[in-house]
Amino acid sequence: MTTLAILAAFLVGNVLFSALFLWLVARWVKASKPTFLRAIGATMAMMVAGIAIVAGVSRFHNRFEPQGMQVLLIEAGIVLVSQMLASWLIIVAMVRITFLRAVLVWLGTWIPAIATSGLIIYLIRPFVFEAFIVPSNPMAPAVIGWHQERTCPNCGGMLIVPLPDPEDMERFGVMPDEDVAAICTVCRKTTLVHYDGTVGQRLDVILANKLAMPERWHKMPAVKTPDRILANKLLTPQRWDMIVFRYPENPAEKFVMRLVGLPGEKVYIKEGAVWIDDVRTEPPAELTGLHYTTELSGGFPVALGTPENPLHLGATEYCVLGDFSPRCNDSRSWGPLPSDHIEGVVTVCYWPVSRWRIFR
Numbered sequence: 001m002t003t004l005a006i007l008a009a010f011l012v013g014n015v016l017f018s019a020l021f022l023w024l025v026a027r028w029v030k031a032s033k034p035t036f037l038r039a040i041g042a043t044m045a046m047m048v049a050g051i052a053i054v055a056g057v058s059r060f061h062n063r064f065e066p067q068g069m070q071v072l073l074i075e076a077g078i079v080l081v082s083q084m085l086a087s088w089l090i091i092v093a094m095v096r097i098t099f100l101r102a103v104l105v106w107l108g109t110w111i112p113a114i115a116t117s118g119l120i121i122y123l124i125r126p127f128v129f130e131a132f133i134v135p136s137n138p139m140a141p142a143v144i145g146w147h148q149e150r151t152c153p154n155c156g157g158m159l160i161v162p163l164p165d166p167e168d169m170e171r172f173g174v175m176p177d178e179d180v181a182a183i184c185t186v187c188r189k190t191t192l193v194h195y196d197g198t199v200g201q202r203l204d205v206i207l208a209n210k211l212a213m214p215e216r217w218h219k220m221p222a223v224k225t226p227d228r229i230l231a232n233k234l235l236t237p238q239r240w241d242m243i244v245f246r247y248p249e250n251p252a253e254k255f256v257m258r259l260v261g262l263p264g265e266k267v268y269i270k271e272g273a274v275w276i277d278d279v280r281t282e283p284p285a286e287l288t289g290l291h292y293t294t295e296l297s298g299g300f301p302v303a304l305g306t307p308e309n310p311l312h313l314g315a316t317e318y319c320v321l322g323d324f325s326p327r328c329n330d331s332r333s334w335g336p337l338p339s340d341h342i343e344g345v346v347t348v349c350y351w352p353v354s355r356w357r358i359f360r
């Protein structure tokens, strides 16, 4: 709820602030209808048009492969020019003004835009909300990294097949030709699927490395991009919240996982569930079907969080686990998370639009 309230307040404040400048400049250049209401209308129309243009171009982008650097630059150009033209036309229509003067009014809207960016960089990002992209899949299917979509053999729902981060691909060259655990977005069961050797290759990576591109890769299932999320830094983390934290073994890296054990508790995994102080703990309804395991894919046993070797959390320590249990490097491997490593509570998935959700 706090999340929605803060986002709404920010959005309304931003609209009013931009509209104020649009209104002032429109009056200054003697538009024929420079009312504040029309300035608000113009500002909102410009925002909607801007989002629609970015969404439209990114739809086109997903269908357009290979995605080289040139394509990205052309797309950025298309977005910029169309947003500019749309803004000018909206200003002409809303405050009744000549096209040239509309350009002046549009330049005036840059003042609040720059001020808002400053606010985001220096105040909101460090203290309130921060946006993250999660490239990997320890939290699938709640938060998804690079992946492919297939069909779940258990329920027919959408199966998420994790793919490596393209940056890792670049480092390691080729995709492993092996079976990989995939997880369903509906029943949350894991299934072993085959990568089909080269299926996961990103074409732009291949092109950058000047590798040969066999014919069959043209038929590969589309590579899907990671979710974009917002973490709220004002909230106190509670059990089952997803949190962003600095990885204790390399604090420069940030991970997203689910907070499962609180300070002072004894935590272990048994019969697919989390046990807290020897009591089986049921996760909230939206996690039904998740199966926690003490064995990583490939049959490697985890070091901690087993009934024989439980995690004993100190006064300022938490236990974090990934939802995609066979595939994550969480407290079962590296132990408790110190509380000062927590960055924020994951509250919103805002992109892609089809995956928009509020978690808390």
Ligand SMILES: [Zn+2]
Residues within 6 Å of the ligand: 152, 153, 154, 155, 156, 157, 158, 184, 185, 186, 187, 188, 189
């Ligand atoms: Zn399923």
